[in-house]
Amino acid sequence: MTPSALIFDVDGTLAETEELHRQAFNETFAAEALPWNWDAPAYRRLLEVAGGKERIAHFLQSQPDGAARAVGRIAELHAAKTGRYTALVAAGATLRPGVARLIREAKAAGVRLAIATTTSLPNVEALLGASLGQGAMTLFDVVGAGDVVPAKKPAADIYQYVLERLALPAARCVAFEDSTNGVRAALGAGLATIVTPGIYTEGDDFSGALAVLSDLGEPEAPYRHLAGAGAADTMVTLDALGRWLESA
Ligand SMILES: [Mg+2]
Known part of the structure; x- marks a missing residue:
């Protein structure tokens, strides 16, 4: 799927x-x-x-x-x-490995893209503009940022806000996170969650995540598999996500 x-x-x-x-x-x-x-x-x-x-x-x-x-x-x-x-x-600012590749693959396949963050909207615009170029914000169908919901992660509210605007059930979507608070928020909204721990979140508790990977992987630089699904793969692709969801 x-x-x-x-x-x-x-x-x-x-x-x-x-x-x-x-x-x-x-x-x-x-x-x-x-x-x-x-x-x-x-x-x-x-x-x-x-x-x-x-x-x-x-x-x-x-x-x-x-x-x-x-x-x-x-x-x-x-x-x-x-x-x-x-x-x-x-x-x-540069994107982590595999992020731009997966965003391009999703866009080409008609898979919708969204942001769910507690950081302020200007921060999101600055990062995406600097890393993906002008018009980067238009890649995303829904951007949930900053104070649009009062309860921040680990509350599930920001993910529920995004799912409502996408008008999709959680079971059709995948969340990407790097922290315990983020995983708890995504799981709370019923989302399968891929975790790529960062420099501040290595060693966090990612219980319940679909997969924990060093990063999303590039053709010439595979990810390191840390836990969950994805042990047999080298990159997060739409095909891999579909298989992992079906086996979960
Ligand atoms: Mg984070």
Whole structure:
């Protein structure tokens, strides 16, 4: 059964963007003379909170002093961070292996494409424009991003929002994720889920995923099979997805 639609998470799944996000947060704090710097281990813990505004708010709760002056400025800080991030992405973000290949294959076959992310819409537009070129957004039939649903991942709401707009049952679609929160959201919406762990999510719990792979694979650079379906394949293709869905 060839899937009718592929639904992609953005950060960590389409591209390894989390280091650019971390850099943008830290540059924003420095520019605002706020005494915070998120190192990689701290950011790994903060990534358990989905959504940039939610992440800042969560961090402020852990700060005994110095936080009060920023509590009312979360939206402003987040907007400034988004501006820095989109500039960093435009200057040089590349998609993970196999992503552009699978998107092209799906588009050519009439399989619909969608985005389901908690990141802000300008971040999505910046990444896709920089990596897939002008008009990249039009490749996607539905883009669910940012605050279109109040409950962020691991809640299933963003996937349910996208499925409603695609007007497809979850059983006809496949989700692509890189994190525990993302997998829980996709599984909660009833979606078969392919996981490609990223630099911040290696070792996460991906229970229930259809397959866990190092990446989506390229003809000259096969993926490493980590768990679930796909052990006999080398690349995620529409044909492979169809077989994996049928055997699940
Ligand atoms: Mg992600």
